[in-house]
Amino acid sequence: MEKNDRNIRIAELQQEIEALSRQVKHLIKAEGQLYQYQEQLDAQLKEYKNLYELNKELNKTFDIRKICRYAVSSATRGLEFERAVLLERAADTGAYHACAVEGYYDEEENSSVGALVIEQKEPFLSPLFAGSEYLICKTDTKNEELAKYCTKLRMDEYFIYRLGAPSAPFALLAVGNSTEKAPFYREVSESPATLLSIGNLVGLISSSIEKYIYSRELEMALEQERLAKTKFRNLFEQASISMQIFSPDGRVLKVNRAWEELWGIKPDAVRDYNILRDRQLSAKGIMPYIEKGFAGEPVDIPAVLYDPSETGFAGQPRWVNAFIYPVKAEDGCIHEIVLMHLDVTEKVNAENALRENREALEQAYAGLEIKVQERTRELGEANNVLRQEIIERRRAEEALLASEKRIRDLIEATSDWVWEVDNQGVYTYASPQVSRILGYEPEDVLGKTPFDLMPSEEAERVAGIFRNIAASQQPFSFLENVNLHKNGARVILETSGVPFFDASGNFRGYRGIDRDITERKKAEEELQRAQKLESIGLLAGGIAHDFNNILTAIKGNIELARIFLPPGDKAAARLAVAEQASARASDLARQLLTFAKGGAPITSTTDVPHLVRESVELALRGTMVKGEYCFAEDLLAVEADESQLSQAINNLAINAVEAMPEGGVITITAVNESLLPGNSLGLPPGEYIRIAIKDQGIGVPAELQERIFDPYFTTKERGSGLGLAITFSIVKRHGGTITIESAPGQGSTFSAYLPSRKEAVTAGPEAEHQEIIEGSGRILVMDDEEEVSKVAAEMLLYLGYQVETVKDGSEAIAAYRQAMEEGDPFAAVIVDLTVPAGMGGKETVRRLLDMDPQAKVIISSGYANDPIMSEYADFGFKEVIPKPYKLNELSKALRGLIARGEAVRA
């Protein structure tokens, strides 16, 4: 039994133990929760304590900066966020500017966030303006706009709360943490506890800021009130009108200085005065007005003579006009009554005196009336005269105005600039044309002198001239002077002016006009240049002609001498050299002629590659420049004056060489080109060849390219400015054109376009030239140069002809007639084109043909470029032979007559 009892007891104890064990477990659970609540409670108490302390501090201050600092400080120290920024709204832009930061211990971060500005229009803020209390950005946010501000706020998670109404919150409070430090701070989460904590802080700060704003407004209002009171007090004290202020029960409260002066009573003396009990006012019937005013209505009181002595005060009686103005409080109750007195004693006295005078005058008036009527009539007459004068003056003024308008219209219509300067030379008037001529508005010119508008040297020159003119006070005309356009361009003006004087004859300045003669001067210069060119050309032509005559003698004699020398004679080599020299002299003469007259080319089908290569190589000789050639295989020929074309190409090559002083390569190409109608070169459609010469030189700036073919235009220190001009002229005369492509530093390419022809080039000129064809018959040679005649005769004799020479056309005609009459006519006549002081070739051939229509006349001249030389057939000549000519050329010319079936008559 005992054992059973023990077992039962053990079982009971075990049950108790188990029950206790369960209770213990409950106890531990409960205790754990208790501790947790305790901790939370402590945290909340701490937070509320912080809020309480904050509230106390906020209540002590109206300094907005302090409030902002408290806000961020409480967010970090009280709410345990790592960082906080308060952004204040700018009144002008609405943007939010950081004004207080906390928790940024790195200097760079602190200054960066301290300078943060969030524009009001930032899209991520819009929920706040739409009514949301806050924005939240967590580290895993998908909102890019919010995430963008993580970097700017230096927070990886943050809240932004608005402080103030959604429409325009006066500040934003951002609080949050960096990821690195987040474990040590309050988490940015929307837990009720966190939202409550921040909400409390935001509410407190918002209300403080609102209080600040209210207090600021109140302060301003009080200040305004204080100012108003001060102003009123000053006005009251300083007013020149006597003023009293009464209490609503009639006691005098205050009087101003003007009142004291008016009545001569000290303010203390009226301390017990009550206006409502003033018997004098009652006696004078004024009291009803007073009472009305005290009842609250502004009242004007008629003038009354008030004697203070009657009321027991010292002082003199005064007539016063009074005005009562009751001052009411906002509730409509009368606060004070202001009584103003205007001293009208003098006025009343004056009115009395006036009244007395008026009565005296009325008595005198009767006698005066007649006199007045007479005087009125006189005045009427004078008035009529004056009216007439006024009418006339008005007409004159109208005429003057019309005249002025005419002049103004004329001034403004003329293309010249009309001006006026004072006696110091300063513009006092400028017509609108100054704007067109010099680019300045008239008002820009006024105050300046004419010399202010000129380049300094010109200003000095013209000022010197003008000083002399001004000293003489004489008119002047056509004074040319150079001015500067507003855009910097030079403008040449022609100035004329006349002095003007005031009514006393004092010199006041000049009036005049300026005419823009820039274009005229340019044209004149061009003309002068052309004339100069022409005169040089004439000179060169004359020289060339004489030169050719001389060369004809030289070359002919050399050639004959070589023929007459026995084979192997040493002199033959020397003569060959002399012949080459004379050939070069001949080329020079040809160039002179081309330059001089630019005569029509004497064309033949020309082998371009041969000619180009020769011309270019001539220019490259002795230079550090190498020529590279590329000619199209099917290159067509051109119809060209070989000597002119050669010169043109030579000039282009020289130009290329001079562009490369350090040496280099020039590339010469020639290709066929078909030009279509309306081509950009302005050439007729057809087949052309293009000869291009490309250098590696410094290039030609775009602005100079248009002028590069102008005569005398050069960029070279020693250039004549004629090379490219002649080239252009030659190419143009051949029916082509020339272009330039260039850029600074990239070299230049000159392209000459010449009409091509499909005919093959005739047999090599050299071969043909070398052939000497003998003949027979009588030849008449007419030349005024004896040496030319002699050598021609010698050459003809060598060729087998009989020769007779004459000096001019008259002799030639006589000789020809005589030969015909004798039955031994000349087979051909070689005539010189020009014969000084005698009949030249042109007249001679006409006369010979008149005499003998079958006359075979060959024209020869040193003026190889004379139109007659190229169009000789039109003048009746059968052949042409330019001087200086060689034996084979002479034989060819005579042979030409034979080849056309016109055998030389034996």
Add this chain to the structure above:
Amino acid sequence: MGTSVGVGYSVHKNPEVAAKEAALKALEQQGPGKPDFVFVFATVGYNQQVLIRTIREIMSGAPLSGCSGEGIITRGMVDETNFSVCVMAIRSDELKFANIRVTEIAREPDLAGRRLAAELTPLLSTDSIACFLFIDGLVFDFDPFREAFEEELGDKKLPLFGGLAADNWILRKTYQYHNDEAFSEGISCILMSGHGSIASGISHGCVPVGTKRTITRSKGNIIYEIDGLPVLEALKEYTDEDLKTQWNKLSLNLCLGFKTPEPIREDYGEFVVRYMVGKDDRKGCVTIQSDVQAGTEFWMVRRDKELIRDGLRLISRRIKEKRKGQTPRFVLHFECMGRGKVVFREQEKLELIRSLQEDVGIDIPWIGFYTYGEIGPVAQYNYIHNFTAVVAAVY
């Protein structure tokens, strides 16, 4: 000259400002002259390196030791926030301080003990008084460390005081301070020598509840099973919360009370309390800060506020009994973080600490921190404690 000591603290969140504030206050209290030694305890919200370097600069490069705690304690002030720092500056021609450090202690605590002893041995002298140890509380197993350490020192055994560094429940990284450096997984050690002595007191304040439990599987300081149940299963009975997510605080309510070893039972009481410093959900185990064998009996214990109060009174009484009529030069105080705000209301806690401080003596420089484990000798045995207060008064 004697010994002059100053203490300063700051709760400013800017590490530089806080360091300056605390250090300058300590210097001001200490009086003129460069300190001979500096103790620093701080919480882990600060950039620790900036904090320590700034304090050292202000202290003119004086030797510095300390660690991070869960909170700080100075005279009349306790703070268990993430941002608080306290500094004690000591200038003395009576006491000498030599500081050393050991790192990489996590894997082999016994080796750490030997290494520390080897470093310490050359510094020991006949007037060596005690060692203060501040050790990483997240990676430390005290028993093998102590055994190896004391074995290495041989007959030069010294009393050990100190605490395990804390990191405010984040359980990621604690810091130990040595001169300019703040480091982890190490020991900061101070050897105090000279003309002086230490009177200390230790008490816990826990009571057993429920029936006896037995550890049925363990290895070193890791427990796998209780009464044949997986340890985490067994612990679930004591909470409605999710152990996985709420472990940090809940573990404080689930303390284990082991029978106190006989030699120290008289001085220490019936139970040695152990806090479960970590758990491993995957392996299903918990970690305590000393070794335990399978078969060891224990009781669940709970913290009792009255016992804690009584225990603190006992500490002050013991200290005063040891040094009758004398005033300590300064006091170092290592309080378990489980006895702070997780048990007491702020005001209660403050009153409790003030009461202790007043009992020990008026105006005594006082510095300490809330630990993840306290170190203090009981009956000549160096021991690690949980849920205790270890107070070392230096005379």
